Amino acid sequence: MxxxxxxxxxxxxxxxxxxxxxxxxxxxxxxxxxxxxxxxxxxxxxxxxxxxxxxxxxxxxxxxxxxxxxxxxxxxxxxxxxxxxxxxxxxxxxxxxxxxxxxxxxxxxxxxxxxxxxxxxxxxxxxxxxxxxxxxxxxxxxxxxxxxxxxxxxxxxxxPHPRLLGEIPDDGGAPAPGGERVVGLHLKDLRPNVDAPAATRALLAAVADLRASGVAVRAEVRLHRAVRDEAARAEVRALCAAAGPAVDLVEHHRLDDAALAAALAGLDACVLPYAHGTHSGWLELCWDLGVPVAAPAVGYYAEQHPDGSVATSGPVGDAAGLATALRGLLGAATSTRPGTTERAALVRDRRERRLTADRAAAEQHAALYRDLLAGGPR
Incomplete structure (x- = not known):
């Protein structure tokens, strides 16, 4: 060295x-x-x-x-x-x-x-x-x-990535009417690594598969009003319109931190729409909020939390892989519903674990800085 x-x-x-x-x-x-x-x-x-x-x-x-x-x-x-x-x-x-x-x-x-x-x-x-x-x-x-x-x-x-959640949302998210599970897909402004049509198509097919097997579930697809790819937005809109009542398409301006946390807290699971990437801050925020994540088989998303809260779903657009991942996440013994005491307890527990981990991360950085300034090894 x-x-x-x-x-x-x-x-x-x-x-x-x-x-x-x-x-x-x-x-x-x-x-x-x-x-x-x-x-x-x-x-x-x-x-x-x-x-x-x-x-x-x-x-x-x-x-x-x-x-x-x-x-x-x-x-x-x-x-x-x-x-x-x-x-x-x-x-x-x-x-x-x-x-x-x-x-x-x-x-x-x-x-x-x-x-x-x-x-x-x-x-x-x-x-x-x-x-x-x-x-x-x-x-x-x-x-x-x-x-x-x-x-x-x-x-x-x-x-490891530190926490991103500031304050814990007061209501902890509201469950869907009728007891349906809600799987969210946040496409945001359609940045370059988001394959919105493929991710939407896969989610709608996965939800149809789950519903056919008796799982009460619906999709929630979200888009910003200002996007970078108008053609992709048009395709997402058409896919959702053709899917019927099993999907809600929600278009809104960019959410502030509190509104974003509240929107995520209302989910039973979240799907990452990334065609390429390495790590995800969005995944970290979901973990803070107790929301399990189905992540594509690119980068190292699953390694961010190897505790069963992240399921690898195959490449973006793999409907069968996504259905398998969601079935496992929603059926896991550790799965919690929005607005329940179990979800609230999970969020509090993870908050305490984050505080400990964040202190350790800060101490590791401080030690690294001081070692380098003292002429430590490269």
């Missing part, structure tokens, strides 16, 4: 004081959770020129000139996401500037395949700069760590 390059701007920095992190981004719930340990301080996100307050992208921090200008304000650069705005050569110059200023660089690989992109070539080229060039690599699951090791020969620290 190679040794960490000592900061070129002098001797390793003292680890007895607060560690100041230039994070890309800073203003995100994930980043807030993993940097919540005492003695760790996040620099706020600089606002890009011309952007509205609170927007962090494209990240101003990922610029050699910014790093040099603000070198005295931070001790370490941690890159999470937002790199897609830059060429690989620009990222290489940013990493070099960080080292020139004595900043170690940490990269958390959230995505090995980028959910906001269709063509992955440019993003892979960015990873080819970031992963080998970092002083430490972090990821979320053992499977992702194994892929990182195979592709770049780097050992990644595995730290």
């Amino acid at each position: 190679s040794q960490l390059l000592a900061p070129t701007a002098g001797s390793p920095r003292s680890t007895s004081r607060t560690v100041r992190i230039a994070s890309v981004p800073a203003g995100h719930p994930y980043v807030a959770r993993v940097t919540a340990a005492p003695g760790v301080e996040l620099l706020p996100d600089p606002t890009p020129p011309g952007a509205e307050p609170g927007r962090w992208w494209p990240p101003v921090v990922l610029d050699p000139a910014w790093v040099r200008e603000h070198a005295a304000e931070a001790d370490l650069l941690h890159v999470h996401f937002g790199t897609e705005s830059f060429a690989p050569e620009h990222l290489a110059r940013t990493l070099a500037a960080a080292r020139e200023q004595g900043w170690p660089v940490v990269v958390t690989v959230h995505d090995l395949e980028h959910p906001q992109l269709t063509d992955q070539d440019g993003y892979r080229a960015q990873l080819d700069v970031l992963v080998p060039g970092a002083d430490a690599v972090v990821t979320l699951t053992p499977g992702a760590a194994a892929e990182i090791r195979a592709r770049w020969g780097r050992d990644a620290l595995v730290v």
